[in-house]
Amino acid sequence: ATFGGIRIVNLYVVNGQDVGTDKYAYKLRWLEAVQGWLIKELLAHPHLVVLGDFNIAPDERDVHDPVTWNDHHILTSTAEREALQRLCALGLHDAYRLHRDGRPDDDTREFSWWDYRQAAFRRNLGLRIDLTLVSDALRARCLAAGID
Template sequence: MKIATYNINGIKARLPRLKEWLEETRPTVACLQEIKSQDDGFPGDELEALGYQVITHGQKAFNGVAILTDTKVVPEGAKEVQRGLGIEGPKDGEGEQARYLEVDVAGMRIACIYLPNGNPHPGPKFDYKLAWMARLRQRMAAIWSEEIPAAILGDYNVIPEDNDVWAAKAMASDALMQPESRAAYARLLGDGWTDAVRTLNPRGGVWTYWDYQAAAWQRDHGFRIDHILLSPELADRLTAVGVDKEHRGREKASDHAPVWALLKG
């Protein structure tokens, strides 16, 4: 079984690229971030035509997450468990942003997350990022207590270590690399969750994001912020991980590449 995460950076702008990726790689479960679409505007019918069930937690123009399930492999599809973490956005009266979606599928608990970026740092957006990570940790602990195989996939907006970025000095002031961000991510691993990509690539050097600016893609100036965290039950089933880097180089591609993990059984 293949599970994957893909920050699509706007479903309407990237739909052809998303459909290509789904048809060419056929993940069983795909978690999407930054769909930038309300639920009723999401082009679910086109993905259903490919054999995918679609569950969305959208928001107009910003954020938004979705989980796609291959019904050819899992005919019953996925069942929604929770949307949102119950944490207000950084602006007064803003309400909760669409950043979290959790389902049960194929005997697993899958959560799709789009963690706040946190820039500019310092400031209220960075404070919101840390508060969101603390709330995420609480939810992950609750999932852990249920003792079911679980995976938390998505754009964490955290560069965990210096070998997860092309040049640590270039990103030193960014919210993605602040000690507080890294410490919050490390606490998740300390709770017993396994970073799938790190486990099979201990030396680092694996990028999942390349900015549109400064020819970052052409110069391979990237970093790793899209992660798959596995509970012990799924970590024991991990056989392979990968980044579909080639899809980042296609016309009108997202600035992220899809990241996947292969699980036996």
């Protein structure tokens, strides 16, 4: 949708099931295809917001336990994170990180997803896999970002 000159894309990236499966390979191919599509969207709509369930935790700051959630796990694998980085390299910026850069004095542990098992929500054992990316043209206009 385009509203007030800002193009908004609501994106759902498939989960991918498990690293090494056909569904994982499909996820990586889909991310490559969406990258090509977003290049065209950015050319037509420089004021672009891409948000939704990316099913990728951008880096270790975005998981409750980086040792457990390592390269062998879906949502945190190197290939998924690299695909997300390629999307950002188009000129998209993680709005959350624009305002919470993970400095050593910033101990904020906010997540957008928790496994429904083992009381993960109550124990804040989550991941930040729902993202809002803003284009270069909107970066300075992004005054705040958070997780509700």
